[in-house]
Amino acid sequence: MRNYLIKFNYKWLLCLLFSGLSWGTINAQIPSPVIPMEEKLPETDSLKDIRFKIEFLITEGMRFEAIDKNEQAIESLLKAHKLQASNAAINFKLAALFSEEEKYDEALFHADEAVKNDESKYIYWVVFAKIQTERG
DSSP states (O other): OHHHHHHHHHHHHHHHHHHHHHHHHHHHHSOOOOOOTTOOOOOOOHHHHHHHHHHHHHHHHHHHHHTTOHHHHHHHHHHHHHHOTTOHHHHHHHHHHHHHTTOHHHHHHHHHHHHHHOTTOHHHHHHHHHHHHHHO
């Protein structure tokens, strides 16, 4: 009985060994892609680049706001605002951040821009009214 178990284990060991060898030879036959270093990437659409930069700056601003670094959040959102001044969401977020920093003139300007660019959002009107109330 013991000889049978030893032979049985050797058979499985040999099967595993040969399957591993064959897998290694299969992987070795697949050529890896070679990308030359001098080859330039194709030109992308400039609007896509700008949209990507805006989304990145907004995300970065939201991240800074989440960790209570409002000054850095404002800087990031102002960069996004320079790229797209008519974005109501950016203006709204800037208004809220400036209001927290008690810079009511800047907050009122951005709240007014948010309301002008998208009058349908109720929250923009609420922030606009809140800033006007705080400003006196």
